[in-house]
Amino acid sequence: MNLAQVTFLKRPETQAILASLQVSQQNHLQLATKLNKTYQRDEVHALIETALLRQRAAKKFSRAADMLFLRDALEQASAEVIADYRAKRFEQAGVSHVADMGCGIGGDAVAFAQHGAVTGIDLAPVRLAMAEHNLTVYGRRENFEPLEADLEQLAPLAQADGFFFDPARRTPEGRRIFRMADYKPPMTILDRWRPIVPTGGVKISPGVDYADLPPAEVASVEFISVKGEVREGVLWYGQMRQPGRLATLLPSGIQLAERSDLPDPEACEPLGWLYEPDGAVIRAHLIKELAAEIGAKQIDASIVLLTTENYQETPFARGFKIVDHFPFQLKRLKRYVREQNIGPVIVKKRGSPLDPQWLEKQLKPKGERAVTLFLTQTSGQPTVIVCTAE
Numbered sequence: 001m002n003l004a005q006v007t008f009l010k011r012p013e014t015q016a017i018l019a020s021l022q023v024s025q026q027n028h029l030q031l032a033t034k035l036n037k038t039y040q041r042d043e044v045h046a047l048i049e050t051a052l053l054r055q056r057a058a059k060k061f062s063r064a065a066d067m068l069f070l071r072d073a074l075e076q077a078s079a080e081v082i083a084d085y086r087a088k089r090f091e092q093a094g095v096s097h098v099a100d101m102g103c104g105i106g107g108d109a110v111a112f113a114q115h116g117a118v119t120g121i122d123l124a125p126v127r128l129a130m131a132e133h134n135l136t137v138y139g140r141r142e143n144f145e146p147l148e149a150d151l152e153q154l155a156p157l158a159q160a161d162g163f164f165f166d167p168a169r170r171t172p173e174g175r176r177i178f179r180m181a182d183y184k185p186p187m188t189i190l191d192r193w194r195p196i197v198p199t200g201g202v203k204i205s206p207g208v209d210y211a212d213l214p215p216a217e218v219a220s221v222e223f224i225s226v227k228g229e230v231r232e233g234v235l236w237y238g239q240m241r242q243p244g245r246l247a248t249l250l251p252s253g254i255q256l257a258e259r260s261d262l263p264d265p266e267a268c269e270p271l272g273w274l275y276e277p278d279g280a281v282i283r284a285h286l287i288k289e290l291a292a293e294i295g296a297k298q299i300d301a302s303i304v305l306l307t308t309e310n311y312q313e314t315p316f317a318r319g320f321k322i323v324d325h326f327p328f329q330l331k332r333l334k335r336y337v338r339e340q341n342i343g344p345v346i347v348k349k350r351g352s353p354l355d356p357q358w359l360e361k362q363l364k365p366k367g368e369r370a371v372t373l374f375l376t377q378t379s380g381q382p383t384v385i386v387c388t389a390e
Helices: 003-010 012-020 028-035 040-056 071-076 080-091 107-110 124-139 187-193 279-283 287-294 328-339 354-365
Strands: 096-103 117-122 145-148 164-165 200-204 219-226 228-239 246-250 252-255 273-277 307-308 317-327 341-351 369-378 383-388
Touching: 003 012, 003 040, 003 124, 012 040, 028 040, 080 107, 080 164, 080 228, 080 273, 096 187, 107 117, 107 307, 117 124, 117 164, 124 145, 124 164, 164 187, 187 200, 219 279, 219 328, 228 279, 246 279, 252 287, 273 279, 273 287, 273 369, 279 287, 287 307, 317 328, 317 369, 328 341, 328 354, 341 354, 354 369
Parallel strands: 096 117, 096 164, 117 145, 164 200, 219 246, 341 369
Antiparallel strands: 200 228, 219 228, 246 252, 273 307, 273 317, 317 383, 369 383
């Protein structure tokens, strides 16, 4: 998309047309043919693409129906609930002017502008134009200053007292980038920024390799999940660095923090209940902290599943009532499913090489008793744990 298309999309009459379009993947070609009678080809493409992206963006933004997007920028943009949470952390740290480094279409800038000034830096004028529009949609344009610049050449902004760096974590072909050394722009630009603006955060892949993380005395790491799905990781620097790793669950905002005074949980056979920790807890390596909170043991030293005799309520894990457990053998499991009248089956795995979908086909359950099967290991041995369905 180019600036002429963005200018066309921002017109009030175009916004009215967009609001009336009923577009889908099934009818967009037919609709494009109809629109071609009135608009130029580039304008028709912009209309159809924007209408489709707004539908997708509704999962992330409360005002998506009025915003402008690029496909790749929307893919990388933080959900509104995450951006709002993160912006409040900046506000609580006393940051009043954020340098939004790689602001894209303005998803994070919208949140930052609710609490103070934002300089949105991006090399692409189309993204900056969309960011200005999106800040206007939220009524926060007056707090946003767009800056077209190359972050690899730009000198740190002395007027900013906080930075937020959002490097690209996908290749031009759309493949995910997990190694921080491959982010674009490179993480090394912080070497120039942090002496001038020491406080801030960097958005990273939740699947980042721990070996890539900076030392704990330089930056702390936080992993964020939304409704049970791990969505983002963040590195915090300066005044925003916390003492240890952190797992945050949104939208509640409840957190589990690293504790250095805890021993590893005791390992034991499955008891009455099994707990599958939230992905943010797993990524933050906070299994022993969760175990201490609910008084749980671990079914195996290498497996993140926890167990207790009696049920313990916790927002940091899903609990499953254990019905049975035994060493995994396919013939034995098939016989068990048949004899126990087991019907609908959900198969989960932790520490097992087996494909859950393959196993479901092998079991061919035809009974009426719904269960969840965990393929895992206890005492280093392959084990199946049978639980009541979720």
